Amino acid sequence: MDNDVSAGSGITGVVGRLALGITLLAFGLGYADVIDGVSAADAVSIAQYVGGIALFVAGLMALRDRDAANGTAFVSLGALWFTWAVAADNQVSANAAGLFLLLFALVALSLTLAGGDQLGQGAYGLFFVGLLLMAIASFADNDGLTKVGGWFAVAAGAVAWYAATAALAHWPTALPRRAAGRRVTAAG
Numbered sequence: 230m231d232n233d234v235s236a237g238s239g240i241t242g243v244v245g246r247l248a249l250g251i252t253l254l255a256f257g258l259g260y261a262d263v264i265d266g267v268s269a270a271d272a273v274s275i276a277q278y279v280g281g282i283a284l285f286v287a288g289l290m291a292l293r294d295r296d297a298a299n300g301t302a303f304v305s306l307g308a309l310w311f312t313w314a315v316a317a318d319n320q321v322s323a324n325a326a327g328l329f330l331l332l333f334a335l336v337a338l339s340l341t342l343a344g345g346d347q348l349g350q351g352a353y354g355l356f357f358v359g360l361l362l363m364a365i366a367s368f369a370d371n372d373g374l375t376k377v378g379g380w381f382a383v384a385a386g387a388v389a390w391y392a393a394t395a396a397l398a399h400w401p402t403a404l405p406r407r408a409a410g411r412r413v414t415a416a417g
Contacts, residue, residue: 241294245287245303246349246393252280252310253356253386260363260379269379273317281311302340302353309333327367334360348392355385 252275259269285307292300313329321329337357341350359381366374 239294241287241291241296241303242299243393243396245284245291245299246352246389246396248279248284248287249303249306249352250386250388250390250393252276252284253352253382253389255386256280257359257379257382257384257386261376261383262379270317273314276310276317277314281307281314283307284310298343298345302343302349305336306340309336323367323370327364330360330364330367334364346392348388348395352385352388352392355381355388359385 252272255272255275256269258264259267259272262268284303288300288303288305288307290300291303294300313333316329334357337353337360340353341357344350359378362374362378362381366372366378
């Protein structure tokens with residue numbers, strides 16, 4: 230594979246992946262509860278401005294550049310991050326929070342199944358699993374499962390960040406393929 234920029238349509242794909250990666254890292258680390266005194270509430274500003282507004286604008290720019298896959302992904306995720314950030318201060322029931330996370334997870338699942346490059350599918354797939362675990366944790370009132378979901382979000386953020394960084398540095402972004410072996414026949 231060549232080392233062309235494959236994180237999307239040039240700079241809009243890179244900016245979108247960076248915004249998604251940073252937001253997922255902040256969100257995931259907050260829910261994973263690994264840094265003393267840092268919670269998911271501390272990720273609200275990043276989610277609103279970087280994950281919400283910047284990602285939404287990157288999506289609009291990708292749509293303008295006729296990159297429907299990244300445009301759709303970034304616009305929908307930007308709108309969801311903005312909604313999560315704005316609603317963070319509101320008191321809602323655990324079931325309502327779980328339903329929002331479940332709907333958010335369905336968007337991530339759709340983006341995973343839509344295809345695209347391996348790193349994008351990996352990031353969206355990890356994010357889907359994280360959101361699904363957090364939704365189940367919200368319905369079941371299980372803090373341990375929430376932390377596990379947070380770790381999946383951290384992993385998704387790391388993959389999204391790597392995809393953007395790899396595109397900027399022209400690193401390989403595909404998993405190595407198995408070399409075709411010599412075909413062995415009965416004749417020898």
